[in-house]
Amino acid sequence: MLFPTIEFAAFFAVVLLFNWLLMPHRTAWKWFILAASYVFYAYADPWLTVVLAAVTVANQLGATMVTRATTASTRRAWLIGTVTADLALLGWFKYFDFFVVQVNEALGRFGLDAPLPVLAIVLPIGISFYTFQGISYVVDVSRGHFEVAKPLDFAVFQAFFPHLVAGPIVRAREFIPQLARPRDPRAVPLTPALFLIAGGLFKKIVIADYLATSIVDPVFAVPSQHTSVEVVVAFVAYSVQIYADFSAYTDIAIGLALLLGFRFPQNFDRPYASASLQDFWRRWHMSLSRWLRDYLYVPLGGNRRGPLRTYVNLMLTMLLGGLWHGASWTFVIWGGLHGAGLGVERWWNRHRQARAVAHDEVVGAPSPPPGLGVTEAAFRERTEAAAVVERPVSGGVGRPLAIAATFAFVTVAWVFFRAPNLTVVTELFAQLLDLGPAPLVTLPVVLAVLIGLSTQAVPQRVWAAVEGRFSTLPWWAQGLAFGAFVVLIDALVPQQGVAPFLYFRF
């Protein structure tokens, strides 16, 4: 069920009503929300719910057995077994055909017949998100960061429909405590929720879909028919498109969750205002970044085993992060580019810090504040990049240049992310030399790109001020205004309808 559709609007209206009616009755509420979430998921294809249920059962079983284990080796065995099961399921659905094609191609080069069949396995929507949520739950339980939840609570957490199919990747310790007591029906943040949903619809339909159909899709489909200016604008437009599309979904998801009384983590924080790649990964798909840091980078050793191992860990993390997005070498290369970029950045910052040390400018690692409930080592891992290695970019033209350079790097990397294969990537870059007219670069396209980029520069206080004015309206006037806004947005939907959100395919 796509968010901006009639079916979802009707579905959500019913769920919203019963959500608050049943809220005082915890168990009934949980069963209702669980059923509603499974109905939401089954709307696309009922068999998808079997996969979701299987992942839920497997992870809850794993977490329970980890807790009950009496020896460290048994605990570790259950942890590894559960994580392996999650990754195996994800690997089967997402990577089996990719693996088969690669093997068959390799054998074909030696004149051997292809032994493995391509099964054209259907990828269950959202599987990348809820398997990662399951893994984080089991690992957090095994580390003692979270207690094993009640089965119903965990099932609700896994299936909760606002974040089910495209994130944010919520952690059990961020959501399940919110189930412990009824949400306060006297204090629901209506205005911020409506603004998030309205902003998401605007970003998706007016910015993302428009740029996709107007310039990105035509240029990436047939590069040879487009000139250098069109190719460059298409590159930038795709950077805007993917941000607008993905952040739109998570904004809508966060807004819907707020209307239901629940809080989700932030997932984007003006990523194109980043002055470095490290900064970018603290602002882009934040829930995935934090997941990769806590469950991959840190277990690999983080930066605790010397500079060379740090670079290896960074590269591995980003390569796997790229592969998470899809079974294609272009995603792997995209991840590799970011891994290499982060490594170079880290080396450069170390080099600068070494010189700064010589001039008595040491930046020390902070200690965690008391009562936070984490060890010093764990806290340092979380903040080491910001506290130890990264030094602020100097003022003047330094910061704008750094932002521009970071954006340029990220945009070039996005080319690999978007292109269907390396041949198209090659053709696109070759067309940079093809000077000529650029009929696709119209004023509306340029405006859409500028509007998309300008959202990165608008401070939070501006949004807060606009929200503040809107919140002074009575609740019925807010509803009226939002309804009129929906009509306006729907009028902007092209004849072909709203395209699915980009991250549905991951």
Add this chain to the structure above:
Amino acid sequence: MPTTTQPPQQRWIDEVEHPAARRGRGRRVPAGQVIGAVVIALLTAALLNSAAMVRAGEGMDDGVTRTLVLAVARPIDALASTVGLDLPRRGLDAVFGHGAWVAEGTALTDGSDDVLDLPVAPTPTASQGAAEPGPTKERAEPELLYPQDVGGITKVTRPTSKDPVKVLVTGDSLATYIGVEMANQVGNRGNVSVKTFNGTGLTRPDYFNWQVAAEKLSKERHPDAVVVVMGGNDGWNMTHNGESMTWGSPEWVQEYARRVAVVSRTFLDEGADRVFWAGPPTARDGKWNGIFRDINAGVTRAVRATPGVRFVDLYEGTSKDGTFTPTLVIDGKRVNARQSDGIHFSLEGSALPASMFFDLLEREYGDLR
């Protein structure tokens, strides 16, 4: 850094919570007002957008959802149009040009079945009225290669290196990668342009009228040959002259054939020499496979009745003995030919359909690749 006595889990969410939610802490309303606001928003949207709701409902699959949506949307639409609440949306549609691809009173929407009668001699090519009027087309001797050409068809002009044949590849999303691959295969030796309209088809002319699109594309691009790949979005019931036809019925196939014939003739009347039309290939899903088989039956019927139109059988030609296969052997190499939806060709897999089109194009225009 937080130094309160909140439980660690609470501080986790506080650290990472969306700033909008943090701002909202001072401005909250009771749940009843939230429900009221949402209901008012939906009612407002429904009243001001009722026609779009009806269209959306009519485009859905038969089932409970469609029945419910139409049961609600049609009365609301009747009320809204009576009191003029549909005027703001009509105004917005006019401003944003949504009417550009639909039209009433066209042959596609209101025409008769005559278009499927036995082939007749093609009418003289109409003046294009554009900045570049094309050369006068010569009548050819009856072509024996295709029975539908028995009445005589336009003679094609053999392309030269300075004047290559202009091929337009169009249709729905099925056509996109095929067009890309055709452009790649012809390289600098030819002129292949690709213009596709995702999500469109012949079954919803109230949503997107392909006869109107054919006229616009012809005036814009003046193609010599038109390649059409379409049908991936045509699994809907159709209505023609007040009669509703369920997809898969003989009447539905006949009506689909009529619409293919109308669009084909439009391209030809607007100056194209030939139209090469393909329905969808086999699909992994059984239901869609059946729909696509019927669509191809309709296309075949239309082609038999329309001079100058050729059928490219992607359904049989890219399958394994008539059944879906995810892989194809292309240039001696087995490739993953379909995307994960089990319908669209992958970029690598599009090489075979592209070649199938070129095989027929080259019969008429000579070597193009």
